[in-house]
Structures are given as C-alpha cells and as structure tokens.
Amino acid sequence: MKTKMVRESVMQTIRSSSIRGLSPKGSKWFIFIVVLLGIIAATAYITSNYKTEYRVLLRNNQELGIVSSPQTIQAWMQQKILAYKSKHPGVNFETNEEEMSIVPIKTWFGKAEDEKTILELEQFFTIQSKGVLVEIDNKPIGVVRSKQEANLILTQYKNRYLPVKNNSRVTALSYSASPVNAASVKTTEFVESITMEEIVIDSQYFLTTKAMMKKLEESEEKKVTYTVRSGDCVSCIAQKFNVPLKVIYDNNPWIQDDLITIGDVLNLSVQQPILSVKTEEEVSETLEIPQGTEVNYDESLRSEVTKVLSNGSPGTKKVTYLVTRINGEIVEEKAIKATILKKAVPKRIVQGTKVVKGIGTGSFAWPITSPEITSHFGKRWGRLHAGTDTVSQDRSIYASDHGKVEYAGYDSGYGNHIIINHGNGYRTLYAHLSKISVKEAQVVEKGEEIGVMGTTGRSTGVHLHFEVRKNGQQLNPLKFLE
Ligand SMILES: [Zn+2]
Structure with missing residues (x-):
C-alpha cells in the first residue's frame, strides 16, 4: 500500500514536470528529487519484503530446509514424541534433536518451505528407546526398561533366598533336641558382580520382569x-x-x-x-553342658570302692553361630559366641586307690568284737576241739588278717563256713555262720566283714567256731590273737 503510494507520487512528479517544461536549472533539481524518491521507494519496497525466517541445520551445517517459525519444528517433534510415548508407555528414549540447530536468517520475499522441511525432517528425526542391560560377571543377561526395574527384579530374586525363621535349623548340631532361636540375617549379597548399562535398543528386546527373573534362575x-x-x-x-x-x-x-x-x-x-545369593545369618541354640565328674582319690579306701559325695547337675549355654548360605544351602557354619546360662555342677566322688594283695601280716585280729570265749582249744571228751568258740553281742564276723577266700560253703559239721588263706602258710576258718558275705577267690582285708554268726552245722547255739591252721595243722588260736 505504502509502496504503491510512493510509486504514484514519483510518477506524478515526472508527469507534472514534463507538462510545465522546466528550465535546465529546474530540470537538475527535478532529476535529483526523482532519484531520491526512487531510492526511498526502493528501500521501502525492499524493507517491506525482508523477513526473519529459520534455517534448520544439521551438525555438518547441511541445511534441512527453511521454516517460517521454530514452533513449526518443535510442535512437529512434540507430536512425534507424544505418539511414541503412547505407543511405548514407560519406556525411556532419546531423540537426535541435539544434532539439529535452528538458526534465524533474514530472507527477501520469504523462502520458508515448512511442509518440504518437515518432509526432510521426517527422514532425519529419530526416537530411540533406551534400556538397561544387566550383566552378571560381565556376561550380558538381558535388557529391561530401567535401572529401577532391574533393581526391583534383583531385590525380588534376593529375597527368595532369605532364610525363613522356621527353616533355619543348624544342621551340624541337629542331634541336639533344644530349640533353635530365630535367625537374624546379617548380610545378603550376590556372589557374582552385577553391572547395569544404559543402552539404545529397540523396545522389542525388553524383557518382562517375569522373563528376566527366569533368565537369572537359569543354571549354567x-x-x-x-x-x-x-x-x-x-x-x-x-x-x-x-x-x-x-x-x-x-x-x-x-x-x-x-x-x-x-x-x-x-x-x-x-x-x-547364573546368579547366586549369599546370606549370613546368626543362629543361636541352647545346649546342655555335661556335668562331668570330679574325682578325689583316697588311699585309705580300696580301689574298688567309690563313694558319691554329690550328684551335681548339667549346665546350659547359648551358642551363636554364623551360618553362611549360598542359594539357601548352608556352606559354612561357625560358632562365634557362647554364653553360659547355667554353670554345670560336677558330680563329686571319692575313689579308693588302695590295692589289697591278700597277703597276711602274720598277726591275727579277733574275728568278732568284744569276744567272750565259751570253749577253748583242746581235748574234750577224748576228742580234739580244734578251735576256739566265742560269742558276742555283735554277730558280725571279720577277717582275722589279709588273705584270699579259699572256701565259702557248707558242710554238715562246720555248717556255713569260710576258710581264708593268708598266703603265708596260715589259714583261718570261721564256722556255723548264718550268712556268708564273701565268695571264693575274693581278696579280703584284715577287719573286713565276711559273714554273720549263726548255728549251722553241728552246733548247739549261736557262736563262732574259729580255727587257725598252719600248713594244715590246727593250732590254738589264742596263741596268735592280738
Ligand atoms: Zn568249736
């Protein structure tokens, strides 16, 4: 419009000057004005057709095209991205937008070709999905959508090997019937090294959680x-x-x-x-501490004598183990702590150590306490009474000297009787007993109880008939008694 007006005014000036027939001075002036006006008109014309447009450039400065506004490009890309997102929900992606730059330029009469540029852009622009490649010991296992997803899968995998409370019996000590306390897991880790790397990959290669889990379970x-x-x-x-x-x-x-x-x-x-889970847990168990026996030796008692002083009692202790498992299987178990809950009290006994050899001392003790002699050694009614008859309030009969029981039995004359061989040529005999407390071949000690006074055999009342014999000959006991 403005251009048109300028043009018309120039034309008018030319027309009017030719009509009037100007002088040479006047014609110079006229030319000047015409030129000036021409310049103004041209400038206005040019200016009015001068525009800001946008070159779309690639990295190597190759021009993709010229567009009228950056929004043209951005809106187009935005629409592409939205379409991608709705088709691949939750998938990370990257575009090559960075490889493109939009530079403003001044153009004359407008060079923008939006549609053509977008067609070019269609050829160039890419949206690529990004996944996370999981590698175990540097061996690629599979690709999932994100690190977060990978971590979730790994945690899920790990959790299935966490020991279950009831399941955590300590096998090596299973002989013990005591209850095993609940295990407390100290560490859980993977045996293999795991790396995750973000890679550009077509989303068709993504594994689902289930498929990835299956991959990890695969054995090799x-x-x-x-x-x-x-x-x-x-x-x-x-x-x-x-x-x-x-x-x-x-x-x-x-x-x-x-x-x-x-x-x-x-x-x-x-x-x-492919992937192993190592867990370390603390397990504790209450165990019995055996009481044991504390022995005191007593040389005044014979070696076969044992006296129990006190019975004692077992103790208890709590033992804590560190149990290492790989994929739930125990691979190591070590005791790390033991606490005594109750001390064991040992059984206390006295053990005799004296060994009796059954050899007589050569001197004889009375075989009864507080003896009262009722019949002496000697001839009676024409027959030899070969021993001494005694009675006593206490009917216990004791060995007169160390020796070995040579005979313990019955016959019609002596009744129940014992013969002790003292190993030194002497023997003693104890007759008419109501009870014999020793056995043949038994070693007896001087003063040891061997039987009870009685009236068995040819006897006329409870008494002890006692004989001392040397080399088979009966001697008067009173000559030997202390
Ligand atoms: Zn007699």
Missing part, C-alpha cells in the same frame, strides 16, 4: 577341576567343594571303588544358577 555349568592332593578322599573333596557325591561319580566315571591318587584331575563342574 560352572567349570571346576581339582587335582588330587595327599590326604584327599572322594567324600572329603565332595564336602570341601560342596559338590554332591553323585556329581563327582557322574563327571568322573573312571573312579572305581573310591580309588583316587595324588595328581588325578577331577571334574567337579556343577550346574549352578
């Missing part, structure tokens, strides 16, 4: 070989490497009758999950 053969050393045995090796015996036999069919020799190479490879 862990190659282990072992060279037999001195002192090894098949079951020792099985225990040391926590490998079932069956696996050793299956892997090494050459083993016959458990024979292995130093230098043999055993294949101990086993199937193990």
